[in-house]
Amino acid sequence: MTKLLRTHFRTATLGAVGIGAAMALSAPAPASALPTLPDLSSLSNSSAGLPSILEMLPGLLDRAPIPKPDGRTHCTKVVQIGDSTSVSADSATALPSAGDTATAQYGRVGVGSLTVDALSGRAIVGGPGVDAEHAVTSRSAAAGDACWVIAMGVNDAGAINGGSSVGADERIDRVMKQLTGRAVLWPTIASSNPSNPAFGASSMTAFNDALRRATTRYPNLAVYDWAATARPEMFTDGIHYTSAAYADRNRRFADALAAAYPTGGGATPTRPWIAG
Numbered sequence: 001m002t003k004l005l006r007t008h009f010r011t012a013t014l015g016a017v018g019i020g021a022a023m024a025l026s027a028p029a030p031a032s033a034l035p036t037l038p039d040l041s042s043l044s045n046s047s048a049g050l051p052s053i054l055e056m057l058p059g060l061l062d063r064a065p066i067p068k069p070d071g072r073t074h075c076t077k078v079v080q081i082g083d084s085t086s087v088s089a090d091s092a093t094a095l096p097s098a099g100d101t102a103t104a105q106y107g108r109v110g111v112g113s114l115t116v117d118a119l120s121g122r123a124i125v126g127g128p129g130v131d132a133e134h135a136v137t138s139r140s141a142a143a144g145d146a147c148w149v150i151a152m153g154v155n156d157a158g159a160i161n162g163g164s165s166v167g168a169d170e171r172i173d174r175v176m177k178q179l180t181g182r183a184v185l186w187p188t189i190a191s192s193n194p195s196n197p198a199f200g201a202s203s204m205t206a207f208n209d210a211l212r213r214a215t216t217r218y219p220n221l222a223v224y225d226w227a228a229t230a231r232p233e234m235f236t237d238g239i240h241y242t243s244a245a246y247a248d249r250n251r252r253f254a255d256a257l258a259a260a261y262p263t264g265g266g267a268t269p270t271r272p273w274i275a276g
Contacts, residue, residue: 072110073258074265075147075183079115079139080253081132081175082151085240086118089151089250100247105254110263113146115139123155124171125164133174140178147183147261149253150175153211154189154239157203158196168210176218183267184221185257185274186211190230194238215272222260222269226252228276252276 080086080102088094090102098104103114117135124132132152156164156171176184188208191199204227211223229252234245241249260269 070263071255071258072263073147073261074263075111075257075261077113077115077143077146078106078111078149078257079117079143079146080149080151081135081139082116082118083122083132083155084118084120085154085249086116086151087120088246089118090114090116095243095247095250097247100250102250102253105250106257109254109258111254111257115143115146118151121155122152123159124152124175125156125166126159127155133171133178136175136178143182145182147185147257148179149257150184150186151253152186152189153207154191154199154204157189157207158198160206161198161200161203168207169213172210172214173217176214176221179220181267182220183261183269184218185224185253185260185269186214186221187224187226187253187256188228188276190227192230192232192235192238199239212273220267220269222256222272222274224253224256224260224274225276 080089082089092098092101095101102116106114117139119129119135121128122130122132122135130138132150136148136150152175153168153171156168160166160168160171172186188211189204191201191204194200208223208225208227215221215223226249229248230245234241234248236242256274259274260271261267262270
């Protein structure tokens with residue numbers, strides 16, 4: 001078994017042509033309801049004289065084959081950019097067991113090298129330390145053909161609610177414009193009755209709506225609906241999670257990566273929205 005490489009960066013502060021063959025045993029359909037077929041009357045009986053099935057069904061071979069799901073991803077390297085909700089994502093002491101770490105869970109689906117770059121209080125734009133926009137910039141060259149997990153948006157949603165002039169669409173664009181041609185998984189964000197109303201459900205929903213819009217602008221973006229899974233009992237303070245919830249989050253992120261970017265695939269996800 002390939003040994004999983006571990007590289008981490010943390011700042012741990014608080015914060016048809018088979019055409020369907022079944023024929024109904026009923027009266028024949030009226031002529032007007034039948035499809036128009038090519039006129040074959042002038043053709044010879046030889047196979048060479050028959051029109052190509054590709055001419056009859058144009059574009060058939062233009063459809064890219066859909067990778068067969070096998071629970072694994074083609075991503076051999078992953079960079080996860082996160083805020084305080086990712087600081088302990090790869091800490092065996094903060095999670096129920098070493099098997100719950102991000103390294104172990106991404107490794108389970110085929111990832112061989114993981115970098116977690118997480119900072120408490122981080123937003124995409126502004127905030128303390130290196131914001132996510134610039135974290136992506138600094139990591140891009142070394143990342144090469146890595147896939148990206150952008151676990152960001154909570155602090156951005158709060159800032160936007162507080163009156164920031166930089167909206168959610170622009171914040172997402174500042175990350176995605178740097179990752180053209182790279183596979184990107186971006187989980188939706190969630191909270192549960194936080195003490196600061198700026199981080200309430202409406203703020204989270206507004207940011208998540210922007211993520212859904214972004215999938216129409218960026219064909220390499222898949223959004224995993226983590227918010228549909230997060231339940232009130234998973235939170236400790238309305239924003240951060242229990243140890244068991246962080247373990248579950250790691251597992252679900254890894255499974256979503258494999259669903260969006262399976263073995264045999266490329267930078268275009270199997271579908272832009274991965275259900276929670």
